[in-house]
Amino acid sequence: xxxxxxxxxxxxxxxxxxxxxxxxxxxxxxxxxxxxxxxxxxxxxxxxxxxxxxxxxxxxxxxxxxxxxxxxxxxxxxxxxxxxxxxxxxxxxxxxxxxxxxxxxxxxxxxxxxxxxxxxxxxxxxxxxxxxxxxxxxxxxxxxxxxxxxxxxxxxxxxxxxxxxxxxxxxxxxxxxxxxxxxxxxxxxxxxxxxxxxxxxxxxxxxxxxxxxxxxxxxxxxxxxxxxxxxxxxxxxxxxxxxxxxxxxxxxxxxxxxxxxxxxxxxxxxxxxxxxxxxxxxxxxxxxxxxxxxxxxxxxxxxxxxxxxxxxxxxxxxxxxxxxxxxxxxxxxxxxxxxxxxxxxxxxxxxxxxxxxxxxxxxxxxxxxxxxxxxxxxxxxxxxxxxxxxxxxxxxxxxxxx
Numbered sequence: 001x002x003x004x005x006x007x008x009x010x011x012x013x014x015x016x017x018x019x020x021x022x023x024x025x026x027x028x029x030x031x032x033x034x035x036x037x038x039x040x041x042x043x044x045x046x047x048x049x050x051x052x053x054x055x056x057x058x059x060x061x062x063x064x065x066x067x068x069x070x071x072x073x074x075x076x077x078x079x080x081x082x083x084x085x086x087x088x089x090x091x092x093x094x095x096x097x098x099x100x101x102x103x104x105x106x107x108x109x110x111x112x113x114x115x116x117x118x119x120x121x122x123x124x125x126x127x128x129x130x131x132x133x134x135x136x137x138x139x140x141x142x143x144x145x146x147x148x149x150x151x152x153x154x155x156x157x158x159x160x161x162x163x164x165x166x167x168x169x170x171x172x173x174x175x176x177x178x179x180x181x182x183x184x185x186x187x188x189x190x191x192x193x194x195x196x197x198x199x200x201x202x203x204x205x206x207x208x209x210x211x212x213x214x215x216x217x218x219x220x221x222x223x224x225x226x227x228x229x230x231x232x233x234x235x236x237x238x239x240x241x242x243x244x245x246x247x248x249x250x251x252x253x254x255x256x257x258x259x260x261x262x263x264x265x266x267x268x269x270x271x272x273x274x275x276x277x278x279x280x281x282x283x284x285x286x287x288x289x290x291x292x293x294x295x296x297x298x299x300x301x302x303x304x305x306x307x308x309x310x311x312x313x314x315x316x317x318x319x320x321x322x323x324x325x326x327x328x329x330x331x332x333x334x335x336x337x338x339x340x341x342x343x344x345x346x347x348x349x350x351x352x353x354x355x356x357x358x359x360x361x362x363x364x365x366x367x368x369x370x371x372x373x374x375x376x377x378x379x380x381x382x383x384x385x386x387x388x389x390x391x392x393x394x395x396x397x398x399x400x401x402x
């Protein structure tokens with residue numbers, strides 16, 4: 001039984017209550033049941049390559065050859081998946097958390113919330129509208145579905161307020177801190193000289209998880225997105241505990257297929273959580289656009305001049321330009337994937353199709369800016385703050401150490 005066959009068998013067995021037959025694959029079974037014990041990249045089969053393309057593909061120097069075999073350094077691995085894509089013999093695979101998610105759902109005592117990344121629209125088929133997707137997740141045993149874009153709304157205002165402070169001088173600039181963990185890792189590991197221009201903000205995923213646990217003590221949180229690197233982010237010191245499990249869009253699709261879910265038969269369960277600002281985060285340039293609109297709403301005299309890059313090579317080139325003194329803007333946005341999160345390695349849709357869905361979702365938003373979003377305002381007041389400004393300035397829920 002291959003690793004992929006074992007994964008599908010174990011997942012279906014746990015979902016349907018069928019007998020589990022793992023045979024001699026105890027180590028692989030343990031990887032599936034307890035993925036948090038292992039690195040993000042797993043060896044499905046022993047290394048037998050002669051040219052080590054996986055090592056050459058890794059731009060973070062997380063792989064090296066020892067005794068003729070590729071060895072992973074978990075501390076440098078960002079979860080970008082470049083090594084997996086480069087391995088021609090398909091001996092490498094990625095961490096799977098779907099079985100762990102099912103086990104969390106089977107524990108009926110604490111409520112479980114699914115936190116959906118802004119790129120989720122359209123990823124599970126045309127019939128999987130946000131309302132039907134919420135119903136399907138509840139059918140699994142979840143208490144609800146929360147759009148992470150609503151917390152991107154809140155962080156947009158935080159970035160806008162910090163931009164006003166960080167660009168008071170003519171040569172001041174800000175590196176956006178928001179959503180891409182590989183971008184953050186890149187700056188912290190290889191561009192430390194300019195890390196001081198990175199606000200100490202958590203990602204929308206971490207903010208969503210922290211606030212969910214603050215408002216629903218004891219709850220469990222499962223994040224769903226297109227990104228393997230989010231599995232690494234939740235393990236970082238200072239960020240642990242906000243998210244209990246990360247699934248990729250592919251992994252959630254595996255669950256739907258194992259249960260033969262028909263979204264067209266699901267009832268609509270609509271809840272408007274997010275404004276246009278937070279929904280934009282799913283695509284290249286979206287963070288810059290959202291923050292620029294928010295800055296303009298706060299102070300029309302402030303001009304945000306964004307410079308955006310997507311893809312690891314372009315992000316590194318942009319950061320090197322800044323180091324070399326070629327600062328051509330005052331707000332720098334980097335996303336490791338081409339096209340932004342819609343181009344993530346574990347998406348279900350092609351990037352262009354995903355971008356179209358996101359753009360349409362942005363246009364359909366009932367609210368444009370974070371300050372107009374009543375859901376965000378209600379959350380903040382339930383946390384004991386009167387205004388968004390008061391919350392982002394005085395709460396430590398949105399902060400981290402860089």
